[in-house]
Amino acid sequence: MNDTISPPGSLTLADPVVSLQLLKNRLNGIQILEIKREAVLTPSARDYCVEQKIVIVRGQASDQASSRSKSNEFEACNDAAMPPQPLLVSGTPAWMTAIAKRLCDKQAKVCETASDDATVLRTLAEGLRFGHRAALAIVSHPHSFCWQAARDEQLRPAVVSSLPELDHVLREVPANVLILSSQNWNIPLACNSARRIVQHLQNQS
Numbered sequence: 001m002n003d004t005i006s007p008p009g010s011l012t013l014a015d016p017v018v019s020l021q022l023l024k025n026r027l028n029g030i031q032i033l034e035i036k037r038e039a040v041l042t043p044s045a046r047d048y049c050v051e052q053k054i055v056i057v058r059g060q061a062s063d064q065a066s067s068r069s070k071s072n073e074f075e076a077c078n079d080a081a082m083p084p085q086p087l088l089v090s091g092t093p094a095w096m097t098a099i100a101k102r103l104c105d106k107q108a109k110v111c112e113t114a115s116d117d118a119t120v121l122r123t124l125a126e127g128l129r130f131g132h133r134a135a136l137a138i139v140s141h142p143h144s145f146c147w148q149a150a151r152d153e154q155l156r157p158a159v160v161s162s163l164p165e166l167d168h169v170l171r172e173v174p175a176n177v178l179i180l181s182s183q184n185w186n187i188p189l190a191c192n193s194a195r196r197i198v199q200h201l202q203n204q205s
Contacts, residue, residue: 010034011034012034016040018041020042023048031055032055034057035058057123084109085107086132086201087132087136087194088109088136090111090120090123091114091137092140099194102187102191108136108198109132111123117148121148124137124177125149125152134178134201136197139179140181158179170200
């Protein structure tokens, strides 16, 4: 068992295999479980975390490192040492790095490319609990993502199909997770949508 120092309410494991037996009796009071990026998570362990409503995050925990590497985009999204930016951005397209380069890092935190839509959802749910005010998801299946996100009472998701529609959504509903289709949006449009969300948050302050 390899635990590293974690913020209250979270548990970081550096084990190569995370099984149900490993997790039993260790998740009392835990809301976030961070495991190594390459760790194998057994189906029974995953189901147990779902039952306990524990968010699973893949990071870079190691036996030698008790602090997180700020150069790692994914971990930086959840780094307690950094004050949360207003907007958290996560998605599955390969061009997430290009978005990060175009947005002000004081206004938006852009995570590295996620492996799938489920990972995006877990990342954004954790980020909003950590203190980001809104989240932008760029995913393959936006409507399925919206349905899954709506099951979390802390998330208020809305699918957006165009920039004009984004403006209407921001004015009309208190959504905190804006969802874009990775098939229909590109880098410039995604960046513009992120900037509009940040501006909306600033106007509300």
